[in-house]
Amino acid sequence: MSSECVRIKLRINGESRTADAEPRMLLVDFIRNKLHLTGTHVGCAHGACGACTVLVDGRPNRSCLMFAVQAQDAEITTVEGLALDDKLSPLQEEFRKHHALQCGFCTPGMLISSQALLAENPNPSDQEIKKALAGNLCRCTGYNNIVCAVSAAANTQR
Amino acid sequence: MRPPAFSYFAPRTVEEVVKLLAQHDGEARVIAGGQSLVPLLNLRIIRPAALIDLNRCPELDYIEQRGDWLAFGPMTRQLDAAQSAVVRQLCPLVADALEWTGPVAVRARSTVGGTLAHADRVAELPAVAIALDAVMVIEGAGGQREVSAQEFFLGDLSTVIEPTEFLREVRFPISAPHAFTNFTEVGVRQEGVAVVGLATYIEAATGEVQKIALAAMGVDAAPVRLTSAEEILQQQGINPDSIEAATQAAREQIDPMGDVYTTAAYRKHAVGGLLNRVLHQAARRN
Numbered sequence: 327m328s329s330e331c332v333r334i335k336l337r338i339n340g341e342s343r344t345a346d347a348e349p350r351m352l353l354v355d356f357i358r359n360k361l362h363l364t365g366t367h368v369g370c371a372h373g374a375c376g377a378c379t380v381l382v383d384g385r386p387n388r389s390c391l392m393f394a395v396q397a398q399d400a401e402i403t404t405v406e407g408l409a410l411d412d413k414l415s416p417l418q419e420e421f422r423k424h425h426a427l428q429c430g431f432c433t434p435g436m437l438i439s440s441q442a443l444l445a446e447n448p449n450p451s452d453q454e455i456k457k458a459l460a461g462n463l464c465r466c467t468g469y470n471n472i473v474c475a476v477s478a479a480a481n482t483q484r
Numbered sequence: 485m486r487p488p489a490f491s492y493f494a495p496r497t498v499e500e501v502v503k504l505l506a507q508h509d510g511e512a513r514v515i516a517g518g519q520s521l522v523p524l525l526n527l528r529i530i531r532p533a534a535l536i537d538l539n540r541c542p543e544l545d546y547i548e549q550r551g552d553w554l555a556f557g558p559m560t561r562q563l564d565a566a567q568s569a570v571v572r573q574l575c576p577l578v579a580d581a582l583e584w585t586g587p588v589a590v591r592a593r594s595t596v597g598g599t600l601a602h603a604d605r606v607a608e609l610p611a612v613a614i615a616l617d618a619v620m621v622i623e624g625a626g627g628q629r630e631v632s633a634q635e636f637f638l639g640d641l642s643t644v645i646e647p648t649e650f651l652r653e654v655r656f657p658i659s660a661p662h663a664f665t666n667f668t669e670v671g672v673r674q675e676g677v678a679v680v681g682l683a684t685y686i687e688a689a690t691g692e693v694q695k696i697a698l699a700a701m702g703v704d705a706a707p708v709r710l711t712s713a714e715e716i717l718q719q720q721g722i723n724p725d726s727i728e729a730a731t732q733a734a735r736e737q738i739d740p741m742g743d744v745y746t747t748a749a750y751r752k753h754a755v756g757g758l759l760n761r762v763l764h765q766a767a768r769r770n
Contacts, residue, residue, distance in 0.1 A: 461587020
């Protein structure tokens with residue numbers, strides 16, 4: 327294989343998708359520019375901010391630190407995969423209720439990291455929530471409302 | 485920014501990895517979890533002609549007990565190692581350190597071998613490898629060779645792995661059943677970059693120290709054993725007086741650098757502070 331375009335096939339939010347990409351194309355750029363799912367944001371593009379976090383085979387990953395070619399045959403979930411049709415997921419609903427976002431740039435990453443936490447630990451303490459979100463930077467909220475929203479979503483889901 | 489173009493190879497076996505490395509004669513980089521390498525590519529700090537991706541080699545992902553050693557395949561994800569009951573039981577210091585290696589989204593992808601081969605001066609597992617005298621297995625076209633952790637790390641981002649070789653395995657010695665282990669660090673923020681860190685391993689009974697290993701990171705280009713502090717504690721046992729003496733000795737032994745995060749003086753101070761706190765914890769346990 328060389329630096330020529332590669333055909334990449336993967337499943338994203340339950341749907342099989344195929345597109346071509348150079349090996350150097352980051353997964354996040356593939357998702358945004360090739361698959362036209364622009365909910366996932368690119369913040370720093372070097373793994374510092376967490377805005378681009380998506381689930382890869384069920385685990386949170388920074389999609390700016392993976393190449394699209396490495397996601398060949400993977401199962402990806404992005405923020406677009408959280409809502410059920412037009413209805414917000416319980417987690418998204420609690421983010422709205424608790425004002426857990428202002429500018430919204432970090433929100434896709436915050437939601438995906440929180441979703442991953444709740445899947446593994448349905449009843450997290452505030453400390454566990456903070457630890458799970460420590461890799462996601464937010465410059466607006468001061469984090470407090472985000473922690474409240476995740477905690478409330480855990481209560482709703484129980 | 486985005487990476488420069490490179491050729492991409494995803495070998496399925498170690499045999500193919502070795503062949504590809506030889507073919508590229510030093511122009512290729514091996515990629516494991518990529519959590520340190522991809523930022524360097526995105527920022528165009530490195531521009532390798534080719535990437536050889538180990539993520540499609542299932543034979544490189546394992547944790548196996550072999551006699552007195554616990555062997556890790558280099559592609560063992562840090563999150564898997566951190567959650568492994570075997571690692572917690574047999575190599576608790578490795579499990580302790582993996583609590584500090586970054587947010588979950590990083591640890592889900594980053595690997596045990598990757599962080600050792602990358603050898604960042606403020607990475608946690610290299611300090612554990614130095615503390616425990618881990619053994620690194622390096623493989624290339626000429627076969628395998630074993631190197632002690634002391635010989636393995638040459639400095640910041642530098643190891644004895646040749647450009648046509650890769651890290652094939654790391655072995656940590658199995659801990660004594662009642663050993664005290666601790667990993668702690670000071671960072672710029674929770675789950676952020678470390679400023680200094682300390683790996684501690686102590687075998688002690690009724691105040692007498694049978695074995696002690698203290699390795700500090702962030703104080704030199706590679707992790708260092710705090711040998712003068714170790715000697716004091718070995719001779720005097722762990723008590724309030726020896727703890728004070730060891731703290732002073734550790735601060736005197738190291739000669740850290742200042743950088744954008746903090747000063748050399750703070751690093752000296754912080755290493756002493758971490759050591760003091762950990763030794764008091766160890767003393768309370770004995």
